[in-house]
Amino acid sequence: MNDPVLSLKDAMVRYGTTTTVAGVSFELFLAETLGLVGESGCGKSSVARALAGLTPLSSGRLFIDGHDVLPKRRPGKPHARDKVQLLFQDPAASLSPRMTVSTLLAEPLKIRRDFSLANWQALLELGSGIGLGPQLLHRYPHQLSGGQARRVALLRALAAKPQIIIADEPTAGLDISVQGELLNLLRSLQAKLGLSYLLISHNLNVIGRVSDRVAVMYLGQIIETGPTQTIFRAPAHPYTEALLSSNLTVRADRRRERIVLKGELPSPSNPPSGCRFHPRCPVARPVCAKVSPELVRKPDGRAVACIFPVNETAVPHAIAG
Amino acid sequence: MRFILDIARSPGGTFALVAVALVCLAALAAPLVAPHAPNAIAPVDRLLGPSLEHLFGTDHLGRDLLSRLVYGSRVALGIAFSVISISLTAGVALGVTAALSPRAVDLLIVGLFDVVTSFPSIVLALALVAVFGPGLGNVVLMVSIVFIPHFGRVARAQTLALRNSTFIEAEVVLGAERWRIILHHVIPNIIGPIFVLACMDIPVVITIEAGLSFLGLGVRPPLASWGNLLNDGYTYLDQSIWPALSSGLALMVATLGFSLLGETLRDTLDPKLRKAL
Numbered sequence: 001m002n003d004p005v006l007s008l009k010d011a012m013v014r015y016g017t018t019t020t021v022a023g024v025s026f027e028l029f030l031a032e033t034l035g036l037v038g039e040s041g042c043g044k045s046s047v048a049r050a051l052a053g054l055t056p057l058s059s060g061r062l063f064i065d066g067h068d069v070l071p072k073r074r075p076g077k078p079h080a081r082d083k084v085q086l087l088f089q090d091p092a093a094s095l096s097p098r099m100t101v102s103t104l105l106a107e108p109l110k111i112r113r114d115f116s117l118a119n120w121q122a123l124l125e126l127g128s129g130i131g132l133g134p135q136l137l138h139r140y141p142h143q144l145s146g147g148q149a150r151r152v153a154l155l156r157a158l159a160a161k162p163q164i165i166i167a168d169e170p171t172a173g174l175d176i177s178v179q180g181e182l183l184n185l186l187r188s189l190q191a192k193l194g195l196s197y198l199l200i201s202h203n204l205n206v207i208g209r210v211s212d213r214v215a216v217m218y219l220g221q222i223i224e225t226g227p228t229q230t231i232f233r234a235p236a237h238p239y240t241e242a243l244l245s246s247n248l249t250v251r252a253d254r255r256r257e258r259i260v261l262k263g264e265l266p267s268p269s270n271p272p273s274g275c276r277f278h279p280r281c282p283v284a285r286p287v288c289a290k291v292s293p294e295l296v297r298k299p300d301g302r303a304v305a306c307i308f309p310v311n312e313t314a315v316p317h318a319i320a321g
Numbered sequence: 322m323r324f325i326l327d328i329a330r331s332p333g334g335t336f337a338l339v340a341v342a343l344v345c346l347a348a349l350a351a352p353l354v355a356p357h358a359p360n361a362i363a364p365v366d367r368l369l370g371p372s373l374e375h376l377f378g379t380d381h382l383g384r385d386l387l388s389r390l391v392y393g394s395r396v397a398l399g400i401a402f403s404v405i406s407i408s409l410t411a412g413v414a415l416g417v418t419a420a421l422s423p424r425a426v427d428l429l430i431v432g433l434f435d436v437v438t439s440f441p442s443i444v445l446a447l448a449l450v451a452v453f454g455p456g457l458g459n460v461v462l463m464v465s466i467v468f469i470p471h472f473g474r475v476a477r478a479q480t481l482a483l484r485n486s487t488f489i490e491a492e493v494v495l496g497a498e499r500w501r502i503i504l505h506h507v508i509p510n511i512i513g514p515i516f517v518l519a520c521m522d523i524p525v526v527i528t529i530e531a532g533l534s535f536l537g538l539g540v541r542p543p544l545a546s547w548g549n550l551l552n553d554g555y556t557y558l559d560q561s562i563w564p565a566l567s568s569g570l571a572l573m574v575a576t577l578g579f580s581l582l583g584e585t586l587r588d589t590l591d592p593k594l595r596k597a598l
Contacts, residue, residue: 107497
């Protein structure tokens with residue numbers, strides 16, 4: 001396989017005594033879409049912020065295109081983080097309120113010391129490709145509709161010539177038809193520009209529709225990851241299974257029996273012993289409270305962190321010491 | 322242009338614009354507007370009431386009050402604008418620095434602000450002028466120091482509120498330089514309330530200057546300043562109310578004008594209140 005464009009190793013993010021990301025590793029490959037799913041509070045947004053450089057990693061390493069992100073970012077000098085852009089959950093809030101759209105769009109070019117008439121026109125052309133007409137250029141962010149603000153934020157991110165785009169809940173607040181439009185747009189941009197996406201969402205329909213691979217997070221850890229189809233068809237982790245069963249699908253043949261989890265998501269500042277999911281797990285056994293399972297790669301391409309995976313002839317694998 | 326029309330839309334704004342324009346015009350075109358020389362003494366005409374010749378009457382040396390008020394506006398506005406520009410610049414620089422710096426620097430700057438604000442502004446200005454001596458230059462400098470925390474505090478608070486907002490984070494992700502974030506994204510978004518504050522502080526500076534002059538620590542007597550005029554008027558109040566009344570009126574119009582302008586500005590500057598398109 002090719003070298004990953006992004007690789008995160010044993011990342012931890014701590015805020016005070018709370019560890020929101022507790023040892024997350026994954027890789028993202030060229031022109032691939034990885035979907036990161038999990039309920040609110042599982043740490044997926046912390047992962048996004050850490051990748052974008054907004055939150056420092058407490059430990060762990062991050063390589064982008066093979067370069068460590070640790071060296072300080074200096075204006076005008078190339079840096080590994082230049083290749084990553086983040087689409088914020090609230091795109092309107094990510095636009096500086098006293099700038100017109102044209103100033104906002106010119107800014108990434110100026111920051112990259114890349115502003116020229118040719119580049120500006122190329123950007124505007126890319127803009128009309130994603131439905132941003134020149135009539136919006138003199139508007140202020142508060143004069144834009146939600147969809148327009150989203151496109152401006154997207155075009156701004158593209159102007160920075162990223163290789164990787166992290167999208168935090170890209171479809172939040174959009175109705176279904178617009179969601180589909182946006183996802184198609186993201187896909188066509190991926191095909192055109194060879195972008196790699198990390199899509200962060202709690203919406204399984206969105207993730208399932210566009211992701212090549214998914215990673216399921218629970219309480220700061222990835223508990224299952226692998227090709228989307230494999231995992232959606234036959235989840236191995238009881239949490240993934242419960243998550244998928246809660247998903248509404250219109251197709252009756254795909255409807256699963258709903259698994260309702262007991263209790264609430266525990267506090268990340270005081271995670272349960274052993275497997276973090278065991279207090280809520282429908283198939284937990286006593287050993288689950290003692291041993292914390294590692295992500296183990298399976299022959300079908302997935303990796304799962306569970307001692308007693310479902311949909312598998314239950315052979316407890318290596319129970320570490 | 323549309324901006325001025327926006328301000329003029331409310332009655333308070335209209336009054337503010339007229340009053341401020343009047344005072345500014347008087348200050349800029351003093352030699353053209355003043356009917357008499359401001360320092361021409363005419364002992365025969367002392368303490369006259371209003372007449373066609375002397376619209377506001379004369380003072381105890383027979384000088385034309387209107388002319389002195391017109392020339393006084395130069396001193397008042399000159400001092401006010403200099404003080405405000407110095408303290409606004411220094412205050413915003415310090416306040417933004419405090420908000421974006423490590424805790425130790427922040428505490429130091431806020432501590433300085435606290436020391437300055439712990440004295441009533443007129444008392445501190447008085448003490449500073451008493452130590453460094455009266456005179457126009459010193460008055461401007463000392464009053465500026467008194468007003469720095471005003472702007473510094475607001476700038477710091479605004480910046481703190483802004484620091485973690487999404488659009489600043491978006492700039493960080495784009496790799497924007499620190500100066501770009503401060504100049505293009507922080508300052509334009511905090512400057513509205515600061516301009517409003519500046520407008521509302523102008524009358525305060527004018528009254529402090531008048532107060533200092535009234536106490537004999539500001540502008541030296543032959544030069545017409547509203548404070549001096551008020552002081553003279555106060556001395557001869559039992560013989561004629563016109564010197565005190567007219568200088569008080571001038572102070573009032575200027576003060577009210579700038580305060581109302583500040584308030585109207587506050588409402589107009591908020592882009593969200595402005596209708597789209």
